């Protein structure tokens with residue numbers, strides 16, 4: 001499904017947004033969310049409008065290029081017509097498919113990787129063991145910069161008790177365990193005996209075995225069996241995507257005030273942005289992203305780190 005974006009430079013983005021949503025409300029499906037966000041759905045396509053400090057941001061999507069061209073045309077024509085006191089320039093980007101979106105230029109990517117605390121020998125060896133032992137599945141391992149971020153966040157929250165959903169071969173567990181305060185613990189959950197056997201060897205080598213408790217079994221059962229009290233200081237969710245909303249809910253209600261939940265892969269390789277992708281995990285991730293953004297129990301931010309990382313801090 002093609003996507004195209006535009007940034008319309010103006011000092012009155014919220015005014016045009018409201019005007020467009022209200023005007024098109026007579027012939028299209030429209031919705032306003034506060035003063036700064038609106039959606040217009042026209043037949044096979046739609047446009048999301050966001051008022052920002054630098055102008056009016058537009059994201060148009062449609063089932064096919066013809067539908068996209070129609071959405072672009074309707075939105076642009078109306079905006080230009082509404083702007084009686086200025087000349088708006090609506091310049092759409094070339095259409096791309098959500099699955100093809102490149103979040104970071106490879107040059108930036110490489111620069112980031114080489115400009116954070118370097119991976120030590122234990123992490124480097126685990127990365128190469130994982131590649132040899134698991135083949136393509138090795139792509140599930142978090143990258144080194146994301147690992148450095150996890151250690152840093154764990155340290156910043158002064159975490160004594162951490163929870164991880166999705167152990168795999170143990171890379172992120174090591175990064176979290178290393179950020180814990182003296183005497184702190186990480187409970188990590190996975191369903192795979194095979195992959196976590198590699199993790200257990202790696203934890204030995206990294207000297208963190210005594211800080212990690214591994215629980216094999218569906219993570220949702222492990223989470224639901226935990227006490228209901230606010231005992232979690234930091235949690236990292238990186239497992240089956242369809243269950244993210246359920247994992248988030250079980251974790252948020254157990255986060256201590258100031259505690260943090262870190263959610264990985266919230267972009268799903270760009271597919272969350274593209275309505276053409278409608279499998280269960282795509283829908284679940286959109287549901288989760290909307291849920292977190294509107295959740296008054298937390299303050300949150302979505303970062304363009306790798307495949308998208310959301311941080312949500314319990315108020």
Ligand SMILES: C[S@@+](CC[C@H](N)C(=O)[O-])C[C@H]1O[C@@H](n2cnc3c(N)ncnc32)[C@H](O)[C@@H]1O
Nearest residue numbers: 140141142166168171172190191218219239240
């Ligand atoms: C993306 S990998 C985790 C990668 C890991 N964080 C790392 O950095 O190496 C996802 C893991 O979730 C596990 N998993 C999938 N479904 C699960 C479930 N229902 N409960 C617990 N773990 C699950 C998989 O076995 C896999 O090891």
